[in-house]
Amino acid sequence: MSDLKSQIVAQLNLQDIKPEDIGDDQPLFVEGLGLDSIDALELIVLLQQQYKIKLSNADEGPKVFRTVRTMAEYITAHQAQNS
Amino acid sequence: MSKEKYITSSCIIAGQVIYKNGQPVFKCPATEPSEFLVSAYRHFALQYPKFHKMDNLAKLGWLANEVLLDGFDKEKYKPEDVGIVLSNASSSLDTDIKYYETVKSIPSPALFVYTLPNIVIGEISIRHQFKGENAFFIFNEFNAGFIEQYVSDLVNNNILQACICGWVEILGDSYKAALFLVEKDKTADSVIFTEENLNNIYQLHNG
Numbered sequence: 001m002s003d004l005k006s007q008i009v010a011q012l013n014l015q016d017i018k019p020e021d022i023g024d025d026q027p028l029f030v031e032g033l034g035l036d037s038i039d040a041l042e043l044i045v046l047l048q049q050q051y052k053i054k055l056s057n058a059d060e061g062p063k064v065f066r067t068v069r070t071m072a073e074y075i076t077a078h079q080a081q082n083s
Numbered sequence: 084m085s086k087e088k089y090i091t092s093s094c095i096i097a098g099q100v101i102y103k104n105g106q107p108v109f110k111c112p113a114t115e116p117s118e119f120l121v122s123a124y125r126h127f128a129l130q131y132p133k134f135h136k137m138d139n140l141a142k143l144g145w146l147a148n149e150v151l152l153d154g155f156d157k158e159k160y161k162p163e164d165v166g167i168v169l170s171n172a173s174s175s176l177d178t179d180i181k182y183y184e185t186v187k188s189i190p191s192p193a194l195f196v197y198t199l200p201n202i203v204i205g206e207i208s209i210r211h212q213f214k215g216e217n218a219f220f221i222f223n224e225f226n227a228g229f230i231e232q233y234v235s236d237l238v239n240n241n242i243l244q245a246c247i248c249g250w251v252e253i254l255g256d257s258y259k260a261a262l263f264l265v266e267k268d269k270t271a272d273s274v275i276f277t278e279e280n281l282n283n284i285y286q287l288h289n290g
Binding site for chain 2: 012013014015016017034038039041042045048049
């Protein structure tokens, strides 16, 4: 998950935040890390660029991008499906 | 009815120097605009994480406005009474080019939202909760006569009580910002809001 945190910080240009400052279960949006709707789109781009995963169902977004852990679980599950 | 208005504050960013009311307040040898702007942001100890996500045009205008409004009591105006009228030559081309590069693979949503020049007005408005009239115009060069007439019309007709106006231009390594705060009441260091005074301040620091 530390790699994923570094990728999030780089993709979203979070210059005032260190990857290790992001908790595994810290909400990414609103009351947590404070990400916005443009950041959500950038996270979708991150999944495509880094993991070749296309989020086909938009309704999955809130669940997948809730925390770093839920993102990591989604990536792992997707990679297992494709292996 | 036309009544005298005053330039109560000015900020020029040009040639790797930031001037407030004609006095240099920050210098940095950085040649890259993004490096210069981040250095200035850190120098003034500004706390606004969104700054790092802005494109260079928005960073330049936002930063110039922070210096311009340092010491300004915005509480004396209603949010609807403060407007912003900006201009430049290259529109959002600096970011348009960067966005176009991303289109070749996966288009960047974060860059796309800055492919309009008036987004810098939005960033300033969000920062200070200004809700007054705003506009962004494109000219080949700083058109002090137009700015003077347009802003005067807004203030004379009580559409605005105060206006941030001027020039915010960036393309590649070339940049210049010249912002002016226009109000109805004079202050100790203010000058009358005229085309000539706008040009004098603008040309004082040609970078």
